[in-house]
Amino acid sequence: MITEHLITDAAALSALYPAPVARALGKESPVLTPGYVELLAAAPFCIVATHGPAGIDCSPRGDPPGFVQVLDERTLLLPDRRGNNRLDTLRNLLHDPAIALIFLIPGMGEAVRVRGTAVISTDPDLLERCRIQGVLPATVLVVSVDCVYFQCQRALLRSGLWDPAAQVDRSTLPSTGRLQQELGQFTAAQAAEYDATLADYAAATLYEGPTKA
Known part of the structure; x- marks a missing residue:
């Protein structure tokens, strides 16, 4: 990191942005x-x-x-x-x-x-x-x-958080089982079993029951 580009005081920070309008402060x-x-x-x-x-x-x-x-x-x-x-x-x-x-x-x-x-x-x-x-x-x-x-x-x-077109297919992203496998908590088989049962488990224990996390 090039330290000369770091902002370290309020005056330098304020110089980069216009002053807030009164309604933003009020x-x-x-x-x-x-x-x-x-x-x-x-x-x-x-x-x-x-x-x-x-x-x-x-x-x-x-x-x-x-x-x-x-x-x-x-x-x-x-x-x-x-x-x-x-x-x-x-x-x-x-x-x-x-x-x-x-x-x-x-x-x-x-x-x-x-x-x-x-x-x-x-x-x-x-x-x-x-x-x-x-x-x-x-x-x-x-x-x-x-x-x-x-x-x-x-x-x-x-x-675009509320735009339906921006919704991501969950299956295209790393699963929670895989994330825990990468941390050494699961084997590949355990990760697959965890992912296969997670949705039903979460629904069944939404407000009570043991923890799966």
Whole structure:
């Protein structure tokens, strides 16, 4: 890497980009306005970013639309379902309560970004609010909102994320079994067996059951 091309200070960075327009800076809100409440109610997917001793981590979360509930204009409730049990997000929050979320709504170009802090709760009443198919989440994250704003649609337009023509045939990409084989976890035969049963296993254990990850 040629170090003379590295940007190492804010002044050099600012010189490369035009100043943001006032509305880009002014669109941040310290509370969830009624419009944002409606958007979150329509979101079936979000990405959760946290920070821990090993660095920054991002993790996907998804459930039926509205799975992240608005308790009030400053508080969100995010269920944590049983998954691979690595607990990266939760362990990070024990180290540093800072959290950031990006919500995506299929067909909508804008994303909703939320920053704040979170605590991990096993409050029975909060768990009950997140029951799906008779199953409670293991824990819930209670997120205190510091800032919410929408991200313009350029990224999703450029990526063609919601364009059906952009969908990739999964069989043309490395399978999860192959990825684990390359890490020495599986033999070729084990990878093939894993891939052959993964879809049925995932469907059967979507909200409960042992982990296959």
